[in-house]
Amino acid sequence: MAGDTLTVGVVQCALGGSREENVTRVLGLVRGAAARGAGLVVTPELLEGPYFCRQESDAFFAWAHPVEGHPTLARFQALAKELGVVLPFSFFERAGNAYYNSLAVVDADGSLLGVYRKSHIPDGPGYEEKFYFRPGETGFRVFATRAGAAGAAICWDQWFPECARALVLAGADVLLYPTAIGSEPGNPSLDTRDRWRRAMVGHAVSNVVPVAAANRIGEEDGQLFYGSSFVCDQAGNLLVDLGRDEEGFGLATLDLAAIRRERASWGFFRDRRPDLYAALLTADGRV
Amino acid sequence: MAGDTLTVGVVQCALGGSREENVTRVLGLVRGAAARGAGLVVTPELLEGPYFCRQESDAFFAWAHPVEGHPTLARFQALAKELGVVLPFSFFERAGNAYYNSLAVVDADGSLLGVYRKSHIPDGPGYEEKFYFRPGETGFRVFATRAGAAGAAICWDQWFPECARALVLAGADVLLYPTAIGSEPGNPSLDTRDRWRRAMVGHAVSNVVPVAAANRIGEEDGQLFYGSSFVCDQAGNLLVDLGRDEEGFGLATLDLAAIRRERASWGFFRDRRPDLYAALLTADGRV
Numbered sequence: 001m002a003g004d005t006l007t008v009g010v011v012q013c014a015l016g017g018s019r020e021e022n023v024t025r026v027l028g029l030v031r032g033a034a035a036r037g038a039g040l041v042v043t044p045e046l047l048e049g050p051y052f053c054r055q056e057s058d059a060f061f062a063w064a065h066p067v068e069g070h071p072t073l074a075r076f077q078a079l080a081k082e083l084g085v086v087l088p089f090s091f092f093e094r095a096g097n098a099y100y101n102s103l104a105v106v107d108a109d110g111s112l113l114g115v116y117r118k119s120h121i122p123d124g125p126g127y128e129e130k131f132y133f134r135p136g137e138t139g140f141r142v143f144a145t146r147a148g149a150a151g152a153a154i155c156w157d158q159w160f161p162e163c164a165r166a167l168v169l170a171g172a173d174v175l176l177y178p179t180a181i182g183s184e185p186g187n188p189s190l191d192t193r194d195r196w197r198r199a200m201v202g203h204a205v206s207n208v209v210p211v212a213a214a215n216r217i218g219e220e221d222g223q224l225f226y227g228s229s230f231v232c233d234q235a236g237n238l239l240v241d242l243g244r245d246e247e248g249f250g251l252a253t254l255d256l257a258a259i260r261r262e263r264a265s266w267g268f269f270r271d272r273r274p275d276l277y278a279a280l281l282t283a284d285g286r287v
Numbered sequence: 288m289a290g291d292t293l294t295v296g297v298v299q300c301a302l303g304g305s306r307e308e309n310v311t312r313v314l315g316l317v318r319g320a321a322a323r324g325a326g327l328v329v330t331p332e333l334l335e336g337p338y339f340c341r342q343e344s345d346a347f348f349a350w351a352h353p354v355e356g357h358p359t360l361a362r363f364q365a366l367a368k369e370l371g372v373v374l375p376f377s378f379f380e381r382a383g384n385a386y387y388n389s390l391a392v393v394d395a396d397g398s399l400l401g402v403y404r405k406s407h408i409p410d411g412p413g414y415e416e417k418f419y420f421r422p423g424e425t426g427f428r429v430f431a432t433r434a435g436a437a438g439a440a441i442c443w444d445q446w447f448p449e450c451a452r453a454l455v456l457a458g459a460d461v462l463l464y465p466t467a468i469g470s471e472p473g474n475p476s477l478d479t480r481d482r483w484r485r486a487m488v489g490h491a492v493s494n495v496v497p498v499a500a501a502n503r504i505g506e507e508d509g510q511l512f513y514g515s516s517f518v519c520d521q522a523g524n525l526l527v528d529l530g531r532d533e534e535g536f537g538l539a540t541l542d543l544a545a546i547r548r549e550r551a552s553w554g555f556f557r558d559r560r561p562d563l564y565a566a567l568l569t570a571d572g573r574v
Contacts, residue, residue: 135560139563140566160560162560169569170566198488198491202487202490204485271410281568
């Protein structure tokens with residue numbers, strides 16, 4: 001388990017190439033971040049290929065792979081062990097006839113701590129994820145990594161305060177959001193970048209917890225991914241603020257012990273009212 | 288019930304004077320906001336007097352009053368009827384031997400729609416509310432006003448994503464947060480202003496709902512209230528942005544029908560996973 005200081009890295013790059021090109025690019029950036037002191041590195045969602053959910057096509061089911069024997073996961077594990085860095089890996093998981101949008105969390109010794117399956121699945125023009133992914137049933141998972149207690153979520157999960165709260169209730173020191181988001185083919189005038197950050201900044205403040213999000217950049221078949229990967233502290237201040245088309249990584253060092261003390265002092269978890277929250281367990285607010 | 292357009296106002300002023308001075312000042316600003324078209328006006332928390340919770344003193348229990356026959360509430364009701372404006376009123380409520388931090392919601396015809404009692408009660412240097420207020424048991428209430436479905440919460444409630452979500456699940460078109468917040472006597476170097484706004488901006492984005500917050504200004508016995516009252520839209524963009532020491536009001540016009548359509552289109556309420564949220568109904572995350 002953790003020292004009480006964590007240097008978290010976020011990696012951002014274009015991922016429109018072949019699997020080999022994409023994985024090589026990502027792992028090269030991970031190596032750079034680790035050389036600068038990262039203890040945990042967040043990389044983008046579904047990094048092996050283009051964001052195939054832009055359209056509904058059964059051809060892409062062939063891209064899924066079981067966690068067992070996953071060749072890219074093996075490369076992540078090898079590099080994690082070599083560099084001593086915690087390395088979540090986002091991939092299209094096949095589990096029998098169920099397909100998930102999943103995150104395998106690799107500890108700093110290369111061991112696989114477990115898999116989280118994305119709980120909230122978007123659906124709309126350009127983001128047709130409900131066609132591909134069964135909503136995950138793992139629940140929200142916090143992984144006890146060598147770098148700290150990592151609350152792992154995936155992209156669309158980042159818009160849901162319930163997910164962030166559940167992860168911090170379960171002991172997360174930091175929230176991680178591998179992401180693939182950009183322009184809206186169904187609504188070209190809508191730029192969701194600021195909303196995207198504001199939602200997660202809100203989670204940071206409301207839970208007194210730092211947040212790290214890694215997004216892809218580049219154009220893929222008319223869809224422009226806006227990068228803007230960031231790390232914010234427990235007050236929502238941006239510590240890492242990558243651009244919309246910048247390839248690279250950013251690092252932020254967090255004093256987890258000080259943040260835990262600050263979280264207790266703010267009293268949000270002291271003053272919560274679970275006795276009044278029954279409506280949150282409904283779809284329509286009717287208790 | 289509502290037209291589908293709402294002009295919401297927020298009032299901000301110093302409240303360190305006598306009850307008569309404070310109420311007269313607030314109602315004058317309400318009158319100004321209504322003259323400029325406000326259909327609903329949010330005024331600060333506990334507006335009748337100085338923020339007495341700065342210290343623990345049994346003398347202040349005498350400031351509490353039952354909702355029945357409350358003289359200031361009667362003035363709010365009369366003005367609401369005269370101007371045709373929805374007017375929530377924040378006050379120190381006595382109910383037998385129970386004391387609450389309450390909000391009476393007055394409709395545009397002067398009728399009292401009901402009372403919400405603050406659910407989340409802070410406690411710390413300068414904000415000793417647990418000494419005075421029993422945590423409310425009303426639950427989160429949405430009031431069907433002539434100006435729209437108003438989700439009413441009070442100050443510290445504004446830091447809790449659960450409260451915002453519950454209100455929007457219950458049908459709120461807009462979230463209202465009367466507030467009293469400023470410097471921290473126990474931590475003079477801490478300025479909570481940006482966090483305060485970021486938390487509520489996060490609620491706006493995550494629920495696709497506009498938010499209006501009204502805070503006091505001025506110094507009271509060494510405690511400096513920072514105003515910064517605002518209205519943000521459903522994307523978290525600031526439509527009203529008052530200063531730290533500005534007396535006045537701000538107005539924003541909201542197209543509630545368009546916002547409802549946008550909320551549906553984003554799909555957050557379609558994609559929520561109540562089956563995974565059981566931990567939210569616990570204090571420690573153990574299900």
